[in-house]
Amino acid sequence: MKQRGILFMATALIAALMVTGCAAPKGSTVAEKRDFIKDMRKETLAKLYQEKPYVKQQIKNAAGYGVFSNINTNLFLLSTARGYGVVRNNRTGKDTYMQMGQVGVGPGLGLKDFRAVIVFQDGETLNQFVEKGWEFGGHADAAAKSGEKGGAVGAEGYADQDISIYTITEAGAALQATVAGTKYWKDDELN
Numbered sequence: 001m002k003q004r005g006i007l008f009m010a011t012a013l014i015a016a017l018m019v020t021g022c023a024a025p026k027g028s029t030v031a032e033k034r035d036f037i038k039d040m041r042k043e044t045l046a047k048l049y050q051e052k053p054y055v056k057q058q059i060k061n062a063a064g065y066g067v068f069s070n071i072n073t074n075l076f077l078l079s080t081a082r083g084y085g086v087v088r089n090n091r092t093g094k095d096t097y098m099q100m101g102q103v104g105v106g107p108g109l110g111l112k113d114f115r116a117v118i119v120f121q122d123g124e125t126l127n128q129f130v131e132k133g134w135e136f137g138g139h140a141d142a143a144a145k146s147g148e149k150g151g152a153v154g155a156e157g158y159a160d161q162d163i164s165i166y167t168i169t170e171a172g173a174a175l176q177a178t179v180a181g182t183k184y185w186k187d188d189e190l191n
Contacts, residue, residue, distance in 0.1 A: 037084060047115075062120055064123075075109065081101065098130070100182060116167050125163060133184035
């Protein structure tokens with residue numbers, strides 16, 4: 001019986017890593033991958049502006065913003081996420097392509113495809129994020145969505161006064177409460 005439990009946990013971990021490993025921009029060339037990420041950014045911002053119109057002005061006035069696509073899996077006490085995105089410096093117009101990864105612990109079960117928009121109010125915070133990229137925090141949500149059906153709870157957060165974070169669930173089902181460490185880093189291939 002104990003071996004079955006260990007086998008189940010190992011299988012669940014491998015499945016979680018395989019699913020999050022698929023979270024990469026589509027395309028076979030650097031230009032195709034960049035275009036894919038830019039299209040994801042455009043679609044995500046359109047959805048966010050439809051749900052929260054005031055964010056458009058907030059982003060316009062900010063030092064910059066990042067838009068990320070993430071796939072999160074939570075199997076019992078282990079949570080992992082993998083994703084990609086782009087950070088725009090509004091002052092210079094420069095885009096920095098980035099990757100992200102997350103590992104966490106906490107009770108939960110589910111798989112969720114979501115988008116995150118991070119708004120940076122000042123240039124120093126923006127530059128620190130691009131150069132160092134760490135975020136650490138708790139996370140709790142409930143989501144059940146497929147296409148246009150379903151809903152999600154847990155959409156907005158503030159890391160501090162200089163950063164606002166908005167999330168949009170694309171698809172999946174999850175019920176989780178985790179403490180996770182997230183690392184964002186520059187994508188060497190796309191920059």
